[in-house]
Amino acid sequence: MKKKKFIRIITRLDIKNGFLIKGINLEGLRVLGDPYNFSQEYYKDGIDEIFYVDNVATLYGTNNLSKFIKKTATNLFVPLAVGGGIKCIKDAHRAFEHGADKIAINSAAILNPKFINDLVKIFGSANVCVSIETIKYDDKYFISRSNGRDIEKLNPFEWAKKMQDFGAGEICLTSVNQEGLGRGFDLKLYEKVSNIISIPILAHGGCGKYEDVQKVVKNSNISGVVLSSMLHYQYLHYVKLKKITLGNTTYLENNFDPKRKKINHIRKLKEYLNANNILTR
Amino acid sequence: MKIKKKIGIIDLGSHNLFSIFQAVKNLKHYVKIINKSEQINKFDIIILPGVGTFGNAMKILNSLGMAKELKKFSKNSNKKIIGICLGMQLLLSEGTEFGKHKGLGIIEGSVIKLDKVKLNIGWKQLKINKDKSYNFLNKNLQKNYFYFVHSFYCSPKDKNIIKAKFEINDTLYCGMFIKDNIIGLQFHPEKSGKAGLIILKNILK
Numbered sequence: 001m002k003k004k005k006f007i008r009i010i011t012r013l014d015i016k017n018g019f020l021i022k023g024i025n026l027e028g029l030r031v032l033g034d035p036y037n038f039s040q041e042y043y044k045d046g047i048d049e050i051f052y053v054d055n056v057a058t059l060y061g062t063n064n065l066s067k068f069i070k071k072t073a074t075n076l077f078v079p080l081a082v083g084g085g086i087k088c089i090k091d092a093h094r095a096f097e098h099g100a101d102k103i104a105i106n107s108a109a110i111l112n113p114k115f116i117n118d119l120v121k122i123f124g125s126a127n128v129c130v131s132i133e134t135i136k137y138d139d140k141y142f143i144s145r146s147n148g149r150d151i152e153k154l155n156p157f158e159w160a161k162k163m164q165d166f167g168a169g170e171i172c173l174t175s176v177n178q179e180g181l182g183r184g185f186d187l188k189l190y191e192k193v194s195n196i197i198s199i200p201i202l203a204h205g206g207c208g209k210y211e212d213v214q215k216v217v218k219n220s221n222i223s224g225v226v227l228s229s230m231l232h233y234q235y236l237h238y239v240k241l242k243k244i245t246l247g248n249t250t251y252l253e254n255n256f257d258p259k260r261k262k263i264n265h266i267r268k269l270k271e272y273l274n275a276n277n278i279l280t281r
Numbered sequence: 282m283k284i285k286k287k288i289g290i291i292d293l294g295s296h297n298l299f300s301i302f303q304a305v306k307n308l309k310h311y312v313k314i315i316n317k318s319e320q321i322n323k324f325d326i327i328i329l330p331g332v333g334t335f336g337n338a339m340k341i342l343n344s345l346g347m348a349k350e351l352k353k354f355s356k357n358s359n360k361k362i363i364g365i366c367l368g369m370q371l372l373l374s375e376g377t378e379f380g381k382h383k384g385l386g387i388i389e390g391s392v393i394k395l396d397k398v399k400l401n402i403g404w405k406q407l408k409i410n411k412d413k414s415y416n417f418l419n420k421n422l423q424k425n426y427f428y429f430v431h432s433f434y435c436s437p438k439d440k441n442i443i444k445a446k447f448e449i450n451d452t453l454y455c456g457m458f459i460k461d462n463i464i465g466l467q468f469h470p471e472k473s474g475k476a477g478l479i480i481l482k483n484i485l486k
Contacts, residue, residue, distance in 0.1 A: 006403070006404070008403060008404065043474075046474070048404060070299075073299055073300060073303065074303050075303070075307070077300070077304060077307075077471060077472060077473070077474055077475070077477060077478055078428070078472055078473075078474050079428060079472050096297065097299070098299065099299040099300060099303075101297060101300065101472060124333070125399075125400055125432075126400055126402050126430040126431075126432075127430070169400060169402065170402070200402065200403070223403065281404045281426040281474075
C-alpha cells in the first residue's frame with residue numbers, strides 16, 4: 001500500500017506599514033487588518049506555520065518587520081517564518097532574535113547566491129528557506145525579485161536546484177501568475193520542480209478551494225501549501241478590526257461584516273484532506 | 282494550588298530563546314535567561330535549549346563553566362534539567378556532529394546522524410511508552426503532532442529511559458527520555474501548538 005502523504009498547512013501574511021495586505025499577482029494591494037490579530041486567530045484554529053512577508057522591504061531597502069515579529073511570536077506556539085528584505089547576516093540575526101524560527105530569502109539570494117551558504121553555516125539548513133517567485137511568459141518560466149517587481153532571466157528549476165546545492169532547507173515556490181486569483185495552483189510547475197529537487201517544497205499561489213490543495217498534493221511531491229486569500233478573505237470578518245489609517249481600505253469598508261457566523265476553515269480544510277487520504281496535523 | 286517554579290533557560294548564544302521563554306512564561310512560571318554559571322543553582326529547573334552544532338554548544342558550555350555546574354545540578358534530585366532538541370543531545374556522553382565531541386555525560390549514550398533523511402523537519406506523531414509515574418504519557422497524546430527540526434538523534438544506552446519515539450521511513454528513534462530528574466525532548470514543545478504546551482506544563486511540574 002502506498003504511504004499516505006502528510007502536508008503542512010501554512011498561511012502567508014503580507015505586511016506593509018504594519019497592516020496585513022493582499023493583492024492579485026502580488027499587486028493591487030488591499031488593506032485587510034492587523035496581522036497580529038489574524039495570526040492569533042489562525043493559531044487558535046490550528047494553522048501549522050505562519051509566514052510573514054514584508055512586502056516592500058527590498059523595494060524600499062528597509063527591514064521593518066522586527067517589531068511585528070516580536071509581538072506575533074509572543075503568543076504563537078507554532079513555527080514562524082519571516083521574509084522580506086533580509087539581505088545580510090545582521091538582518092537574519094535580528095529576525096531570529098525577535099522570535100522568527102525560520103527566514104525566507106528571495107532577492108538577496110538572486111543578487112548573491114553564496115549568501116544562502118553563509119546563512120546555512122550560521123543558522124543551519126532547517127532554518128533557511130529560499131523563496132522563489134516564478135512568472136510565466138509565453139509558456140516559459142522566469143523568476144522575479146522585489147516581490148514580483150523585477151524579472152530575472154533565470155530558470156526557476158535550475159535556480160531551485162542551485163539553491164538546494166547551496167544548502168537551503170526548503171523552497172517556497174510562488175506562481176505569480178496564479179497568485180491571488182483563487183483559480184488553483186499551477187500544477188505543472190510543482191510537478192516539474194518536485195522531480196528536480198529533494199528538499200521540502202511549499203506551493204504558494206492560486207489556492208481558492210479545498211480541492212485545489214488536494215490536486216496539487218496528488219500531482220506532485222510537495223510538503224506544504226501556503227494559503228493567503230483563501231483564508232484572509234474569510235477570516236477578516238472574525239478578526240478584531242483595528243483602526244486603519246493608511247492604504248486602500250475601500251474593500252474593508254464595503255465588505256466587513258462582523259455578524260457573520262464563524263467557521264473554522266483551517267480545521268475544515270484538514271478534515272477534507274484527511275477524508276481524501278492526505279494526512280495533516 | 283499551582284506551585285510556581287523558578288526556571289532558568291541557558292543562553293548558548295543561539296537565536297531561538299524567545300519562543301521557549303514565552304512558552305514557559307505563558308505557563309505562569311518565573312523564568313529567566315541565564316548566561317553565567319553561578320546563576321544555575323538559584324533555579325529549580327534548568328532548560329537547555331539549542332539550535333546550532335554539538336561541538337560549538339559544548340565549547341560554550343565549557344568555556345562559561347556551565348558544563349561543570351550542570352553536572353553538579355543534575356545530581357540534586359530536587360532539581361530538574363530539561364534538554365530540548367540540541368539541548369537534549371548535549372546531555373549525552375558523546376556527539377558525532379562534525380567530528381567526535383564529549384557531551385555533558387549526564388545520560389550515558391551517544392548522538393548519531395539520522396540515516397534515513399538528511400534533515401527531519403516538520404510535524405510527527407509520538408509513539409508513547411506508557412509509564413505509570415508520568416500520567417501525561419498516555420494514548421491521548423499519541424493523536425497529536427509535534428514539531429521536529431534536527432539531523433541528529435539521541436541513542437541512550439539504557440533503552441528503558443526512552444518514553445516516546447518517532448518514526449522516519451519505518452525506523453523508530455528516541456523522541457523523549459526521562460531518567461529521574463533529567464528530561465530530554467527531541468521535538469520543540471514551544472513550537473508544537475497546544476499539545477506541546479501540555480507536555481511542557483507536565484514536565485515543569
